[in-house]
Structure formats: C-alpha cells, structure tokens
Amino acid sequence: MTHVTTTTPTTVAGDGGRTAREASPGTAAGGPRRRRPGRIRRVSLPYLLLLPALLLELLVHLVPMAVGVVMSFKELTQFFIRDWGAAPWTGLDNYQVAVDFDAPVGEEMLHSFLVTVVFTVLSVALCWLIGTAAAICMQDAFRGRGLLRALFLVPYALPVYAAVITWVFMFQHDNGLVNHVLHDQLGVTDKPSFWLIGDNSFLALLTVSVWKGWPFAFLIVMAGLQNIPKELYEAAALDGAGTWQQIRRITLPSLSAVNQVLVLVLFLWTFNDFNTAFVLFGKSAPAAADLVSVHIYQESFATWNFGRGSAMSVLLLLFLLVVTGVHLAVTSRGRRTRARV
Structure with a gap:
C-alpha cells in the first residue's frame, strides 16, 4: 500500500494564521526578498519628471552665474570682448574698486x-499695506466683488513694458496726465513738474513700482484669508470685538506665515527690479532713481567694463543671500518660539 504524505503550510505566529508563503510574497524558499520592477519605476518617476526642469535651471541660471563669477576676477573690458578668455586675471581688484567708497566708482555704487x-x-x-487693505475689504461677499477683483489684478497681469510706457506718457512735462490733474485741475503745484528727471524721479519710480506690485500682495493675502475660519470672527463679534480688533487679533496673526513669505518675495523682486527703471528712464537713470540693477547695467554696457560689473553683480547676490538667510532664520526661530508656547 502506498502512503501519501501531505504537508501543511506553516503559519506565521501572531499574524492571523497567514502562511509563510503568504507572509513573504515574491520570495523564494529561504531566499532574499527581491524588489519588484514596478516599484523601482514608481520611485524613480518623480526624479525623471524633474530632470527637464533641473537641466533648464542649470542652463539658464547656474551656468551663467558661474560664468559671471569667473568674469568678476578678470579685467574684461572692450578690448577682450571677442576673446574674453584671454582677459588677464585681476584677482579681487574689481571687488576692491567696487567697495572703495572714497573713490568715485565706490561712492557711486x-x-x-x-x-x-x-x-x-x-x-x-x-505694496503690502495696500494689498492687505484691499484683500480685507474684498473678504465679505457683495455685489460686483468679482469685477473689482479682476480690475485690481490688471496692473499685475499687464506686461511690464506696456504698463510702464503708459506711465511715461502720463509723467510727461507738457501734456502728461499727472501734471494736468495736479496743476491744471487741482492746483496742487505752482507749475508743471518734471517727473522723469531730478529729485521727482524717485517719486515717479516709487509710484509705478507700487502700482505694479500691490496686486500681487492683494492676490496672496486674499488667498491666505480663505484659510481663516469664519467662526473666529463670529465668536469675536459676540464678545464685543470691533472691526479693528478683529483685524489686529485674528486676521494679522493668522496671516503671519503668509506675510513672511510675501515680504521676502516682494523684497527680492523689488531690489532686483531692472525693467521698471529702464523703461521709465532709459539707459541713464537720474541720480535720485539710480537703482543698483541699472547702475550695474551702466557699469557693464556703458563703460564696457564687464569684469567690474560682474563683481558688482556678485556683491549684490551675496547681499541678497545674506538678507534671505537672516529672514529665514528669524522667522523659523519665531515659529519655534510660538510652538513652545
């Protein structure tokens, strides 16, 4: 008589009676666990999707930045433009000239x-003040709110050249709209003012910058207001808190994280702004509105001293990195302090 021997799969203790084969799928008897090919593809897919953006970032930003740093150590003038690799090395001479505030170049810088x-x-x-005030006013629903929101975003949506060139015509001395309103209509000034030259150029530049930048603050703050529960305002109103107390005690503290990022982005954009001043004043900005970006452009393309202009650009980059690092350190410390409390 032939005896048939049957084996019962062993179970894994504490696992609801699952068999050892079921507990370790895809493994051979006693062999190492193998990673499935599909899992490898899922893990590597995000990196593959990011690869084109990383390559473009490398080509558009990092490579020119590295070339600019190399140029800052060279005496790259108009005599070496055709073969800038043959320009002699000057070490830190360009940086010393840029920060020598007793010399004409450093003083202008x-x-x-x-x-x-x-x-x-x-x-x-x-920009922050106007944008925050407008976002708070647009928080409650009323008839025509959508239209006003769209109109508020028009300056931000317009191309820089189209927006600023309109202000150039408005700031004209003889037939500009600004002088027509201030002098002819309101009588605020004794005579038509020059807005694109002299000391008034700073006010003109500031006006255009604020007009162009506050809709971005409005958009970001308005998005942040959507995350504040309305129950907080209702409870504060029942406790007798007025509008200003609600803004000071609820709205502004709730927007602290949003405002930290908003202020940093606005600072970096405004400090690096070149297009507004260049379109408003041309290649040579007045002394009262001589921004660093325009000054570096003039140093590089007006005097053809690309080595010194590159050194100034590197100094500007280092300053912005320091400001960004300090801002992030202060804000992160504040968040940790509030978390402990």
Missing part, C-alpha cells in the same frame, strides 16, 4: 545701493 534700499523698503511696505 554706495549711493546707488542706499537709493535701492530706501526704494525697496518703501515699495514693499506700500
């Missing part, structure tokens, strides 16, 4: 830097 700092602080503050 310092003046341009201070003008840019004042301009950036005022522009960012006004």
Whole structure:
C-alpha cells in the first residue's frame, strides 16, 4: 500500500494564521526578498519628471552665474570682448574698486545701493499695506466683488513694458496726465513738474513700482484669508470685538506665515527690479532713481567694463543671500518660539 504524505503550510505566529508563503510574497524558499520592477519605476518617476526642469535651471541660471563669477576676477573690458578668455586675471581688484567708497566708482555704487534700499523698503511696505487693505475689504461677499477683483489684478497681469510706457506718457512735462490733474485741475503745484528727471524721479519710480506690485500682495493675502475660519470672527463679534480688533487679533496673526513669505518675495523682486527703471528712464537713470540693477547695467554696457560689473553683480547676490538667510532664520526661530508656547 502506498502512503501519501501531505504537508501543511506553516503559519506565521501572531499574524492571523497567514502562511509563510503568504507572509513573504515574491520570495523564494529561504531566499532574499527581491524588489519588484514596478516599484523601482514608481520611485524613480518623480526624479525623471524633474530632470527637464533641473537641466533648464542649470542652463539658464547656474551656468551663467558661474560664468559671471569667473568674469568678476578678470579685467574684461572692450578690448577682450571677442576673446574674453584671454582677459588677464585681476584677482579681487574689481571687488576692491567696487567697495572703495572714497573713490568715485565706490561712492557711486554706495549711493546707488542706499537709493535701492530706501526704494525697496518703501515699495514693499506700500505694496503690502495696500494689498492687505484691499484683500480685507474684498473678504465679505457683495455685489460686483468679482469685477473689482479682476480690475485690481490688471496692473499685475499687464506686461511690464506696456504698463510702464503708459506711465511715461502720463509723467510727461507738457501734456502728461499727472501734471494736468495736479496743476491744471487741482492746483496742487505752482507749475508743471518734471517727473522723469531730478529729485521727482524717485517719486515717479516709487509710484509705478507700487502700482505694479500691490496686486500681487492683494492676490496672496486674499488667498491666505480663505484659510481663516469664519467662526473666529463670529465668536469675536459676540464678545464685543470691533472691526479693528478683529483685524489686529485674528486676521494679522493668522496671516503671519503668509506675510513672511510675501515680504521676502516682494523684497527680492523689488531690489532686483531692472525693467521698471529702464523703461521709465532709459539707459541713464537720474541720480535720485539710480537703482543698483541699472547702475550695474551702466557699469557693464556703458563703460564696457564687464569684469567690474560682474563683481558688482556678485556683491549684490551675496547681499541678497545674506538678507534671505537672516529672514529665514528669524522667522523659523519665531515659529519655534510660538510652538513652545
């Protein structure tokens, strides 16, 4: 008589009676676990999708940045433009000339830097103030709110050249709309003012920058307001809090994270802004509106000293990196402090 021996699959303890074969699918008896090809594809897919963007970032930003750093250590003038690799090395001479504030080049660079700092602080503050006020006013639903929101975003949606060139015509001395309103209609000024030259050029530049930048602050703050529960305002109203108290105690604290990112982005954009001043004043900006970006352009393409202009660009990059690092350190420390409390 032939005896048939049957084997019962062993179960894994504490696993609801699952068999050892079921507990380790895809493995041979006693062999190592193999990673499925589909899992490898799923893990590598995000990196493959990011690869084109990383290559474009490398070609558009990182490579020119590295070339600019190399150029800052060379005496790259108009005599070496055809073969800039043959320009002699100067070491840190270009940087020393740029930061020598007793010499004419360094003095002009310092003046341009201070003008840019004042301009950036005022522009960012006004953009944030106007954008936040408009977003708060647009928070409650009313008839025509959608149309107003669309109109508020028009300056931000317009191309820079089309927007700024319109202001150039408005700031004209003889037939500009600004002088017509201020002098002819309202009588605020004794005579028509020159807005594109002299000291008034700073006000003209600030006006255009704020007009062009505040819709972005409005858009970001308006998106942040959507995340604040309306129950907080209802509870505050029941406790007798007025509108200003609700804004100060609920709205602004709830928007702190949004405002931190918004202020940093506005600062970087405004400090680096070249298009607005260039379209408004041309290649040579007045001394009162001589921004760093325009000054570096003039140093590079007007005097044909690309080595010194590259050194100034590197110094500007280092300054913005320091400001960004300090801002991130302060904001992260503030978040940790609030988390402990």
